[in-house]
Amino acid sequence: MPGKWDWLKDEIGLSNLLTGGRMLFKVIQGKLSVDDLTKCALCPNMCRHACPVSIVEGRETTSPAGKARVALMIREGRLKLDPDNLEPLYTCLGCDLCTLYCPFEFSVADFIRPVKEEAVSKGVVFEEFREVFENLETSGDVYGKADSGADGSGIVLYFRGCTVRNERPELAEKTVEFLRKLGYDVFTVKETCCGLPAYNLGNTELFKKTARKAADKLNATGAELIVTSCPSCAYTFRVLYPKYGIKLKPQVLHITELIGEVITGLKLSSEGTVTYHNPCKLAIHLGEKELLRSLLESVEGLEIREPRRELFCCGHGGSALSRLKPELAEEIAAERREQLKDGATRVVTACPSCELALNGDGLEVVDIVEFLLEMMKK
Amino acid sequence: MTLTFDEVLKRPKRDGSDKAIAELKSILGDRASTKPADLFSYSHDYWLITFHWLLKGKVPALPDAVVFPESEEDVVAAVRVAHEHGVPIYPYGGGSGVLGAAVPEYGGIVIDLKCLRDLRLYDDDLMVEAGAGVNGYYIEEYLNRKGYTLGHFPQSLYPSTVGGWVATKAIGQFSTKYGGIEDMVLGLRAAIPPGKLIELKPHPRTATGPDLRKFFVGSEGIFGIVTKVWLKVRPYPEERYLLSFASESLEDALDSVRRILRRGARPAVVRIYDRVETKRHFYKFEEMYGKIGTVMIVEGDSRLAKAEKETVEEEFRGTPTGEEPVRHWLETRFNVKEISEFAPVGVVIDTIEVAVNWNGAMNLYENVIRAMKSVKGTLMASAHASHFYDQGVCFYFTFAGVPPKGRSAEEFYNEVWDAAMRATLESGGTISHHHGIGRHRKRWLPEELGDAYEVLRKIKLAIDEKDVMNPGNMVV
Ligand SMILES: Cc1cc2nc3c(=O)[nH]c(=O)nc-3n(C[C@H](O)[C@H](O)[C@H](O)COP(=O)(O)OP(=O)(O)OC[C@H]3O[C@@H](n4cnc5c(N)ncnc54)[C@H](O)[C@@H]3O)c2cc1C
Ligand code: SF4
Ligand code: SF4
Numbered sequence: 121m122p123g124k125w126d127w128l129k130d131e132i133g134l135s136n137l138l139t140g141g142r143m144l145f146k147v148i149q150g151k152l153s154v155d156d157l158t159k160c161a162l163c164p165n166m167c168r169h170a171c172p173v174s175i176v177e178g179r180e181t182t183s184p185a186g187k188a189r190v191a192l193m194i195r196e197g198r199l200k201l202d203p204d205n206l207e208p209l210y211t212c213l214g215c216d217l218c219t220l221y222c223p224f225e226f227s228v229a230d231f232i233r234p235v236k237e238e239a240v241s242k243g244v245v246f247e248e249f250r251e252v253f254e255n256l257e258t259s260g261d262v263y264g265k266a267d268s269g270a271d272g273s274g275i276v277l278y279f280r281g282c283t284v285r286n287e288r289p290e291l292a293e294k295t296v297e298f299l300r301k302l303g304y305d306v307f308t309v310k311e312t313c314c315g316l317p318a319y320n321l322g323n324t325e326l327f328k329k330t331a332r333k334a335a336d337k338l339n340a341t342g343a344e345l346i347v348t349s350c351p352s353c354a355y356t357f358r359v360l361y362p363k364y365g366i367k368l369k370p371q372v373l374h375i376t377e378l379i380g381e382v383i384t385g386l387k388l389s390s391e392g393t394v395t396y397h398n399p400c401k402l403a404i405h406l407g408e409k410e411l412l413r414s415l416l417e418s419v420e421g422l423e424i425r426e427p428r429r430e431l432f433c434c435g436h437g438g439s440a441l442s443r444l445k446p447e448l449a450e451e452i453a454a455e456r457r458e459q460l461k462d463g464a465t466r467v468v469t470a471c472p473s474c475e476l477a478l479n480g481d482g483l484e485v486v487d488i489v490e491f492l493l494e495m496m497k498k
Numbered sequence: 499m500t501l502t503f504d505e506v507l508k509r510p511k512r513d514g515s516d517k518a519i520a521e522l523k524s525i526l527g528d529r530a531s532t533k534p535a536d537l538f539s540y541s542h543d544y545w546l547i548t549f550h551w552l553l554k555g556k557v558p559a560l561p562d563a564v565v566f567p568e569s570e571e572d573v574v575a576a577v578r579v580a581h582e583h584g585v586p587i588y589p590y591g592g593g594s595g596v597l598g599a600a601v602p603e604y605g606g607i608v609i610d611l612k613c614l615r616d617l618r619l620y621d622d623d624l625m626v627e628a629g630a631g632v633n634g635y636y637i638e639e640y641l642n643r644k645g646y647t648l649g650h651f652p653q654s655l656y657p658s659t660v661g662g663w664v665a666t667k668a669i670g671q672f673s674t675k676y677g678g679i680e681d682m683v684l685g686l687r688a689a690i691p692p693g694k695l696i697e698l699k700p701h702p703r704t705a706t707g708p709d710l711r712k713f714f715v716g717s718e719g720i721f722g723i724v725t726k727v728w729l730k731v732r733p734y735p736e737e738r739y740l741l742s743f744a745s746e747s748l749e750d751a752l753d754s755v756r757r758i759l760r761r762g763a764r765p766a767v768v769r770i771y772d773r774v775e776t777k778r779h780f781y782k783f784e785e786m787y788g789k790i791g792t793v794m795i796v797e798g799d800s801r802l803a804k805a806e807k808e809t810v811e812e813e814f815r816g817t818p819t820g821e822e823p824v825r826h827w828l829e830t831r832f833n834v835k836e837i838s839e840f841a842p843v844g845v846v847i848d849t850i851e852v853a854v855n856w857n858g859a860m861n862l863y864e865n866v867i868r869a870m871k872s873v874k875g876t877l878m879a880s881a882h883a884s885h886f887y888d889q890g891v892c893f894y895f896t897f898a899g900v901p902p903k904g905r906s907a908e909e910f911y912n913e914v915w916d917a918a919m920r921a922t923l924e925s926g927g928t929i930s931h932h933h934g935i936g937r938h939r940k941r942w943l944p945e946e947l948g949d950a951y952e953v954l955r956k957i958k959l960a961i962d963e964k965d966v967m968n969p970g971n972m973v974v
Contacts, residue, residue, distance in 0.1 A: 121781070121782060121784065122777065122781045122787055123781065124781060126777065126781060127774060127775075127777035127778040127781065128778070128878065130774075130777065131774050131877075131878045131880070132877045132878055136877060143843040143844055143845060143900060144840065144843075144845050144877065144898070144900070146843070147839060147840060147843055147845075152843055154838065154839060154842040154843065158553075158838075158842050159838035159839065159842075160838070161552075162549050162837050162838040162841055162842070163834065163837075163838050164544045164593075164594050164654065164657050164834060164837075165592070165593075165594070165656070165657040166656050166657060166832060166834050167656065168592065168633065168656055168657045169633050169634065169635035169636060169655075169656040169657070170656075174612075174633075175633060175636060177613075178566070178610065178612025178613050178615070178631060179536070179539075179566060179610060179612070180536075180539040180540055180590070180593055180610065181535050181536050181539040186539050189538070189539065189552075190535050190538070190539065193535075193538060196555070198555060199534060199535060199538065200534075204533045204534065204535060205533075205534065205535045207535075208535055208539075221656065221832075223832075223833040223834065223835050224835065224838070428639065428640065428643045429639060462643055
């Protein structure tokens with residue numbers, strides 16, 4: 121079979137390639153490559169339609185390629201590293217929906233991170249983020265409220281995460297009940313944050329510090345398995361910790377992954393119609409695009425209707441946007457609600473932040489654990 | 499037009515600009531921005547040569563302010579303010595236009611329309627109402643969910659907007675069945691100087707003087723700002739056939755399509771690639787390599803589509819090569835990488851789309867390829883034909899090259915373009931099939947239009963006497 125670039129070699133001819141086309145030749149041989157940020161800056165925004173910020177806010181400056189262009193200009197010293205120029209870079213949900221459509225599979229959030237890191241290291245930090253950093257430093261909790269729980273012990277540790285502990289304590293109770301019903305004798309500990317908010321906001325040093333603290337604590341429990349409610353915590357433990365050399369001994373599963381292993385044996389049945397909101401961290405970053413839907417499909421009698429769009433962030437991902445531009449985060453949530461309503465008004469999700477962001481305005485959003493537990497109780 | 503970023507930022511503003519901006523800020527609040535990152539972000543569209551400038555630290559132009567209207571009233575207010583103060587105003591959709599039509603050449607105000615995004619389907623009337631800023635993919639997804647399609651799939655479907663489509667007279671990959679955007683526009687609303695909203699209602703047909711709707715189609719923001727559009731929709735196709743062929747000559751393939759259309763069949767997608775492009779896009783398909791590859795999609799009501807597919811099979815001169823090449827095209831049709839990969843190393847690439855009657859098709863193809871290749875520095879030139887009519891065809895040329903010693907990227911770029919445009923005019927073609935005119939192609943427009951060029955200019959100034967609507971674009 122001819123190669124990808126044979127047409128060009130045939131067309132241009134060797135002699136031309138060696139004179140005028142030398143650069144071209146080097147590129148196709150892979151000997152000359154352009155850095156990702158520049159490539160993205162030169163793209164016509166071929167993932168704009170996938171980006172929730174772009175769909176709702178619609179500005180060039182905060183579009184995926186727009187962010188790359190601003191970051192490139194900052195890197196090259198042509199735009200100042202100041203809050204006005206950093207704002208577009210933080211107007212990002214870190215959802216990586218752009219990656220799904222990018223011909224280069226780029227993560228915009230990833231390659232603008234160095235600019236954010238530089239800003240943090242130079243002290244150019246938004247007030248809204250400073251508060252998060254202080255909370256993490258002082259209480260080990262994003263909300264600034266240190267966990268008042270006690271340290272248990274056992275084999276399976278249920279990690280609640282800052283959002284569940286602060287905003288949805290009932291979900292924690294129900295998850296423990298649910299896991300016990302499944303036969304797991306779970307325990308909890310006095311937790312500290314996994315560190316993801318610091319990472320998202322460009323404070324990688326604080327992330328590493330927070331992560332090391334959390335890992336030491338979790339390792340010391342002797343648990344073999346950690347189950348999380350929040351897919352972001354699972355992602356941080358499983359993907360980011362190894363990337364930064366932080367060792368976490370127990371295996372880590374998001375609750376949906378654990379349910380996936382046992383659901384067929386549960387023989388659940390229900391009536392009615394639901395749709396689902398697939399959390400970005402679960403679908404994209406943990407690579408489980410089909411899981412939530414497949415869990416619902418295991419429930420006999422349940423009608424599942426797809427949302428208009430399969431993947432769209434709830435508006436509250438990435439730690440930055442909901443703090444810097446709360447109205448925009450709410451507008452993105454409202455847009456997602458409309459897409460979900462094209463499926464059904466009862467929505468099952470698997471992330472406490474998504475649930476909190478989307479509930480209301482004609483939608484009843486429930487966590488998969490609550491949804492299944494209710495069925496099991498019947 | 500190329501100044502460095504800092505030079506342009508320090509440039510004195512136009513008279514009236516400060517007052518206009520102050521007024522816009524009082525009306526729109528933080529929906530009017532003068533932040534450097536915003537000004538920079540609206541300094542260009544996707545006019546390719548400007549990326550070579552950008553890489554060298556130069557920008558085509560900077561606006562004095564960018565505004566983000568949320569309603570038609572906001573748009574009318576912005577046009578009124580621009581007119582009153584004599585400050586230029588440039589509509590901006592997705593910025594995917596490739597000819598500099600949205601570049602704020604003389605400073606002033608850029609108006610980004612992407613927040614005008616209401617959508618409403620009228621089932622019985624087979625019609626959708628869309629705000630000018632609605633994203634291309636978004637409207638198609640919305641319609642699909644309800645059992646319809648717009649049938650409009652430009653390769654820029656993902657980044658572009660409905661208003662941009664209308665303003666540039668865009669066309670999609672499925673055009674041979676569904677037509678260009680001009681065939682879909684039923685009505686529209688537009689804000690024009692001195693600050694008025696006009697509505698051309700969406701009737702099935704209307705004989706109320708010259709068709710003013712058409713007047714805005716392809717107007718590239720020089721008359722006014724399209725705020726809302728009513729478009730035709732079709733039921734989502736029930737049946738879809740994928741067909742491909744390998745022919746011995748471009749003439750054979752073109753003539754096959756001419757005969758298919760003459761018989762009344764309307765395949766949605768027809769793409770005929772010359773030998774170079776067949777090798778480039780279908781190198782994995784041995785039976786096509788070195789030949790002229792054609793991919794086709796026939797779709798619609800199942801009985802009608804079957805009949806059309808049979809017509810294609812009867813008429814096409816070439817070896818059938820199955821569904822796989824078409825699937826490959828469907829999977830890769832939105833992969834746009836070339837500029838990102840090659841512009842930073844100094845390779846100049848661009849595409850040029852023209853149209854010609856059947857009669858002159860082969861002659862034009864050969865002349866344009868020869869003309870582009872004759873420019874020193876050109877390394878390759880190729881084409882495919884991708885939109886077909888009873889009367890003729892659109893050729894979409896691609897060239898790549900490296901400026902020879904002593905010549906800048908821009909000089910080389912302009913030389914290839916000039917060669918292609920001259921060859922097109924001399925071969926009886928039209929200089930643009932769908933990308934439009936913009937700032938780049940306007941130099942060849944007087945020759946194309948002859949005395950009608952003056953008519954266009956007069957109309958523009960009759961509507962926009964102070965020349966504030968996208969000045970410098972299309973007409974001088
Ligand atoms: C990768 C790629 C592929 C492409 N493929 C195609 C294709 O297949 N078919 C095709 O036809 N084109 C194609 N194009 C060209 C371009 O995408 C189209 O011209 C598109 O219609 C531009 O829409 P936009 O929203 O990006 O407009 P912009 O680029 O923002 O604007 C284009 C012009 O329209 C004006 N304008 C924008 N919105 C309005 C409005 N609401 N009212 C008045 N004026 C307005 C602007 O001032 C400017 O003059 C392609 C471009 C790229 C980069
Ligand atoms: S990570 Fe999400 S919000 Fe950020 S650019 Fe990509 S798609 Fe947009
Ligand atoms: S992430 Fe990929 S598709 Fe999106 S703008 Fe960047 S290069 Fe283009």
